[in-house]
Amino acid sequence: MKIGYARVSTHDQTLDLQIDALNADGCDRIFTDEGVSGAKSSRPEWDKCLDQLRKGDVLVIWKLDRAGRSTKHLIEVSEFLEFKGVELRSIQDQIDTSTAMGKFFFRTMASIAELERDIIKERTEAGLKAARARGRKGGRKKTVTKGQELEAKRLAEAGEMPITEICKQVGISRATYYRLVD
CATH class of the missing domain: 3.40.50.1390 (Resolvase, N-terminal catalytic domain)
Structure with a gap:
């Protein structure tokens, strides 16, 4: 065969x-x-x-x-x-x-x-x-802005919203939330 x-x-x-x-x-x-x-x-x-x-x-x-x-x-x-x-x-x-x-x-x-x-x-x-010698960095471009990061951290520290709501409001995924907050 x-x-x-x-x-x-x-x-x-x-x-x-x-x-x-x-x-x-x-x-x-x-x-x-x-x-x-x-x-x-x-x-x-x-x-x-x-x-x-x-x-x-x-x-x-x-x-x-x-x-x-x-x-x-x-x-x-x-x-x-x-x-x-x-x-x-x-x-x-x-x-x-x-x-x-x-x-x-x-x-x-x-x-x-x-x-x-x-x-x-x-x-x-x-x-x-x-490319690095010319100042270029490899990898994927960041999709989360500094503002989104700060807002997610602020809302997490306040402890008034569930994680799902924070993610919706800030416009990030749950995995991104955990990466930013941890």
């Missing part, structure tokens, strides 16, 4: 390209994860996919980085599949672990996927450092 797996890291991305390729490859069943990083070893549909695999099955992925981003994790996956008697096929990378060259190429590509992830991480950190 051919079992396919597709994943996108953000909800802005679409699975269509990967699913079309998996269907064209003849997958009998396809598992998909949306908004889940390949760096995470545990992904809901990935875990179900691995659980479904039986001896003689072929796990088909669109590209190697869909299965994972670290060499260590990809090699663990490879060893798990080998233990279960399951072959791995990566459509874009043209990897087929049923051959010695396929296994070698798999490990090489796993190293490249990890390198790519590390380079992206380094670029991001360098960009944030450069």
Whole structure:
């Protein structure tokens, strides 16, 4: 049986390209994860996919980085599949672990996927450092004004209103209230 797996890291991305390729490859069943990083070893549909695999099955992925981003994790996956008697096929990378060259190429590509992830991480950190050097601060802009904060604290200290009323009057969420008052 051919079992396919597709994943996108953000909800802005679409699975269509990967699913079309998996269907064209003849997958009998396809598992998909949306908004889940390949760096995470545990992904809901990935875990179900691995659980479904039986001896003689072929796990088909669109590209190697869909299965994972670290060499260590990809090699663990490879060893798990080998233990279960399951072959791995990566459509874009043209990897087929049923051959010695396929296994070698798999490990090489796993190293490249990890390198790519590390380079992206380094670029991001360098960009944030450069932005901080120019006086920019990262993170989300504050949505609560100083006036809202002071008013929430004043009303809380007075103790005359329930928290729900304070939140409505000031225009903040309950979680924000607790963050400000505590």
